[in-house]
Amino acid sequence: MRLPGTLPRLFGSLLLVAAAGIAGIGAGAAPADLTPTVPPLGQVVPAPASVQAGGAPYTLTPSTRIRVDGHSPEARRIGTYLAGLLRPSTGYALPVTDDHLPGGIQLRLRPSEQGLGDEGYRLQSSRGSVTLTARRPAGLFRAVQTLRQLLPASVEKDTRQKGPWKIAGGTITDTPRYGYRGAMLDVSRHFFTVGQVKRYIDQLALYKINKLHLHLSDDQGWRIAIDSLPRLATYGGSTQVGGGPGGYYTKKDYKEILGYAASRYLEVVPEIDMPGHTNAALASYAELNCSGIAPPLYTGTDVGFSSLCVPKAVTYDFVDDVVRELAALTPGRYLHIGGDEAHSTSHADYVAFMDKAQAAVGKYGKTVVGWHQLTGASPVAGAVAQYWGLDDTSDAEKAQVAKAAQNGTKLILSPADRVYLDMKYTKDTPLGLDWAGLVEVDRSYDWDPGAYLPGVPASVVAGVEAPLWSETISTSDHIEFMAFPRVLGVAELGWSPASTHDWEQYRVRLAAQGPRMAALGIDYYRSPKVPWPTG
Template sequence: MLTTASASAGGQARVSGTVPLTRVVPQPAEVRTTAGVAFDLEPDDAVYATAGSKEATDAAAFLTGLLRKPTGYALPVRSLASGARPEGIVLALGGANKVTKPEGYELEVTSHAVTIRADDRAGLFNGVETLRQLLPVKVDRAQRMPGPWRVQGGVISDAPRYGYRGAMLDVARHHLPAPDVKGYIDAIARYKINYLHLHLVDDQGWRIEIKSWPELAKIGGSSGTGGMLGGYYTQEQYSDLVAYAWARGVTVVPEIEGPSHMHSALASYAKLTCDGKPLEPYTDWVNSPLGKLCIDNPTTYEFLDDVIGEIAALTPGPYIHIGGDEAHERPQAEMDLYLQKVAKLVEKHGKKVFGWQEAAGSLDPKTSVTELWAAGINDEQLVEAAKGGGKFVMAPASNAYLDMKYNESLPEYPVGNSWAGTSTVEDSYDWKPEEQVAGLGESTIAGVEAPLWSETVFGINQLENLAFPRLLSIAEIGWAKASSHNWDAFKVRLAAQGPRLREARVNYYPSPEVPWPLGS
């Protein structure tokens, strides 16, 4: 009989020198530990992927990319014939998998093999990330290390609570170079975050090349908050980021903000302004009072059609985020007109509309997803959208915004915001998606997201220090069963990730709330 992952027996039955199956973040749905059994990866082992399956081969490429450097093993990828039970690591798509929920997987460890079974590509990647945490901490080293590479025997049957588990990265206020974005992708993927929401446009900067409107990158991309950290991604760089994320089980969601937060576009092209007069680039720390698209200007929609079309062609994922937040001075009729026109452009280019919560009253709830960041702004519209079949991603600023400071007093926090309050690691864990707005119950929630805004963040080290370990809390809420929610148990599993983050060279805040082990 399967026991829950928090069962203490799972740890007591393990083989000495192995990681307990119950130590994974986010917490698996069900775990059974096999006493006295372990698998040792050997130099002559191979990785077997279901024959003819690109999905399985993709997962095998990801896994071998993780393992070859630290182990020094060749780990060739071989085809798995139907019915075969080879020794080594097996990635099997379909067949005997007992977990049929999307993104679910079964991971079985015997003395002869580690077998990951899933019904879809995402499930195989999720199983690989679990296996990664069950291997010794040294698996995250960038150089060859001595074995053994031992995994505790047992079975994990696992699937996520929500299908959308996102991290939002604001690269608009301050540009983040593409290699650093890749590093962030690597860090979030290990905790089964499956969407990276890239906030590409804001008042202070335009971060994506648009070939039909080249001044957006040249002028809009030259600025940044405080006049610092400008830059943009060429279309080739953006496509490379999208492919890099996909190869790690992460789907990119690009955001083109509007109708507010658009000063960088207006500064690039005077014909987008209501009076045709040019604007200077904007570098202040707060929102620009002039950064508003002209809603009744036909050029606005010609411009957005071109932008959305080019980005949609570069983005294989299902969503394009169109913003819609902090436009409080706009009459509802104007917001309806703008958002409905832009939604049609998104749909024209084959994508599904994603917007901030202020857009909920204007978009068709059956064909869009909206993201909550602060209860109390338009609760009635959200509830009406829910009645019409709307789905919501929950990202409450007081708990899920990773740019909020951990506290106000310590000198190591000259960066970060506090307008939504400070947020400890426990704060980031201590909330429930289904309780954010009365009337938005469990059935309306598509998932959760952890945004990180960058106007007070200067580079990847500061960014990672704010994101980790709190992003693991959001990952846990998005994946684990609601009934398993327990801070005292979570912080122990979280603590075990300290050495892993250190080995992976991910900067994180060693919060005094967490019982970090020696070596964290």
């Protein structure tokens, strides 16, 4: 399906040329030599807003320097990050300097460039230099991700590779469509270490994802230390789906994740799911149960059977303690309170609970995020609802969400039958679930967030997010196989102008990412719908 508008004529022609080349390789044609090809300007994911190709390419050489604004420590840090990416494969020294001489790779912060916003950038490539310009450091970091993709895929390898290292000539000017472009990792059903989360952060950053939503609690495990309620982590975090050892993040661990995410310009959105999905908490503290009796720890995958005891005052002491400590740890603006599948909570109790939980979030200076069932209660001013319904979700439920949106509640779109990364690609996919249907790569891409929900003003769509639930996911290889390449499509829906959204052109650019993902060691799904290079 072609969404309204088309790519600029030059960009489209470049993609068609690339498609012909990829198809030729797939048909068995052998390349003339092993010299890396120069990716066409604009053949990146997400698609840039504006591409003006032309002029001689820039070539990295042993004498190339990375020149940054001397007055900006963040520009220097981004330059150092870029040098660290490029040195292993090129073998070049790539010193980071602030000498302001011409040539090399120039990183420039220009606060006067109002049109670039907080994350936009301009990349200008010519024979003499490549210049990255942004208004804010986040934009400079996003520009670096584009620069990476304009170099041959082998630049991502951690051993020295054969050049030349060329960047096509021309200018890219780029700003995001949405300010919220997220990915969620469920660390509750299966626990993932700090190192595993960092690896996922690096992979997401390449495609300009800017939010990492961590699902920190559920029936199967509590994953964040709370000093005032230590058994939540030490006991509630002691298992996982299938009965494994589980685990949890100390506050030091959590701060390490936050710091690493911030260095990649991702904001962490922590989630404590309430009042349902709380068996790990109920098992840890008997007084949170209406009966006063703690249930056993749970290692299955059923949902909807647990609930905090809404009438008890101690429940809100618990909520206050958890929100207070988590808010104090988290510099980002959002705190997610879940609210989905509270089947064991009456509607009246649900509304009463969500009123108090939202008040606690506001008390500690954070913005409420909840799953879209929050719209069935009373969303506070400024609250954000995360929609995870399906194409065939009832009209009444969609109307409830639309009414809240019309009253000012912002929406994050995560339709399960489009962007839930734990859904199987096909019936034969060895991992994942299929309750929301089968979600191939084209289905995860081929929809428009701005026009997805009837009655929802486009202006209230904050962005998109791709959740990865972990009932069947327990290793980094599992994460990568289920997330890649679908998360690239979600990243593009969040970043690129609606006019660039076209499956036939996207699949060509996606195919070109195959060698890059392989060079990064990402175990991605080779969808038959994408013309991956085979040479």
